[in-house]
Amino acid sequence: PNSKSGDGKPRLLLMGQRRSGKSSISSVVFHKLPPSETLYIEATTRVKKESMHSFMDFQVWDFPGHVDYFDPAFDTENIFEEIGALIWVIDAQDEYIDAIMRLHKTILNLQQHYPAINVEVFVHKVDGLSDDFRQDTFRDIIQRVQDDLSDAGFENAPVSFYQTSIYDHSIFEAFSKVIQKLIPQLPTLEALLNSLCLSCRIEKAYLFDVLSKIYIATDTSPTDIGNYELCSDYIDVIVDVSEIYGWDRPEGEAGEEEYGESGNQDAESLITMEKKGNNYLYLREINKSVFQRPESASMADPKQSRYLALICLMGEDSSAEKKALIDYNVGVFQEALKQVFPR
Ligand code: GDP
Numbered sequence: 001p002n003s004k005s006g007d008g009k010p011r012l013l014l015m016g017q018r019r020s021g022k023s024s025i026s027s028v029v030f031h032k033l034p035p036s037e038t039l040y041i042e043a044t045t046r047v048k049k050e051s052m053h054s055f056m057d058f059q060v061w062d063f064p065g066h067v068d069y070f071d072p073a074f075d076t077e078n079i080f081e082e083i084g085a086l087i088w089v090i091d092a093q094d095e096y097i098d099a100i101m102r103l104h105k106t107i108l109n110l111q112q113h114y115p116a117i118n119v120e121v122f123v124h125k126v127d128g129l130s131d132d133f134r135q136d137t138f139r140d141i142i143q144r145v146q147d148d149l150s151d152a153g154f155e156n157a158p159v160s161f162y163q164t165s166i167y168d169h170s171i172f173e174a175f176s177k178v179i180q181k182l183i184p185q186l187p188t189l190e191a192l193l194n195s196l197c198l199s200c201r202i203e204k205a206y207l208f209d210v211l212s213k214i215y216i217a218t219d220t221s222p223t224d225i226g227n228y229e230l231c232s233d234y235i236d237v238i239v240d241v242s243e244i245y246g247w248d249r250p251e252g253e254a255g256e257e258e259y260g261e262s263g264n265q266d267a268e269s270l271i272t273m274e275k276k277g278n279n280y281l282y283l284r285e286i287n288k289s290v291f292q293r294p295e296s297a298s299m300a301d302p303k304q305s306r307y308l309a310l311i312c313l314m315g316e317d318s319s320a321e322k323k324a325l326i327d328y329n330v331g332v333f334q335e336a337l338k339q340v341f342p343r
Helices: 022-031 035-040 076-082 097-113 131-151 170-180 186-200 225-245 320-340
Strands: 011-016 048-050 057-060 085-091 118-124 159-164 204-209 214-218 271-276 279-285 308-314
Touching: 011 022, 022 035, 022 170, 085 097, 097 118, 097 131, 118 131, 118 170, 131 159, 159 170, 170 214, 170 225, 186 204, 186 214, 186 308, 186 320, 204 225, 225 271, 225 279, 225 308, 271 320, 279 320, 308 320
Parallel strands: 011 057, 011 085, 085 118, 118 159
Antiparallel strands: 048 057, 204 214, 204 308, 271 279, 279 308
8 A cells, every 4th residue: 555656666765864874775775786885985965866677666865954855845745645665774883863853853744744654764884883782772773763752642653673784684684674564465475475385395485676686575484584695696696697698588599498498488587496505596587567567567678677586495306396396386376476466
């Protein structure tokens, strides 16, 4: 219900004080910039709309001291109407009292006008803090925000907190949780993934947004950041390789066999299975039109609409039969997805 944009994509808005890390987050997650290179990027100077070929839509806002973004002169209406979640970035390595005060004002405003927007607080740059200090800081921030809100009469405002850093996978994990709240079909997706795991003895299955490597759903078995890392690294390898050979090559072109593409009703989709250490990884590109209404699908740029992949992690053998079993069940899964997201 919160993903209000016309094309059905979840919309996110990233806000926070200057130097809190907004541009870095957006560059690392959505433009694949190595974290260490964020030292050299320019700080966000004003409202910046990002357009990206992803499952979600995304904007970055800074608030220079003089801009009151709830000023009637400032056209917030259009923007906030479309937003599913506001991500508020707080620099945990810096003085944060001021940031909390501004966050508080923003939440009060949102509660009044747009109570459906989730507020997601990223307590950011926690990589620089010792374990103890990090936990204390995190607790302190939560406490202050909640105390302020309950003083103002809001006991149950939709505010959640995450510890994040661009130097590890925590930023991707946090984004994944934020996005999942905006997908009304999540319980159905989880049930489908559960049943896929059960029928093929898969340990963990993720539905990934390929570009950002945020997962929009996973089965309900416990998540483990190590599994996420394996799958995320695998996407890097596959996407790199497929870019070399051309992910969207037409059927029958050279190079196809190397990916073991077979038994595939969707001629364009990429399927691979590989051993990584003690695990087997299976990747299949998911019907790119599943999440898109036809009118918004870009004809000009086929890459634009190609953003979901199913990745499965298995510990055991990967006989040809096993792969055939998975291929078959993933086909069933893909058909079910089309029912969940009718066009
Ligand atoms: P913005 O003004 O909010 O867009 O902030 P920037 O993205 O320009 O970031 C300001 C500084 O914070 C840069 O030097 C980044 O390298 C640094 N930074 C961003 N994220 C992190 C993080 O997770 N950990 C650490 N240690 N530094 C970060």
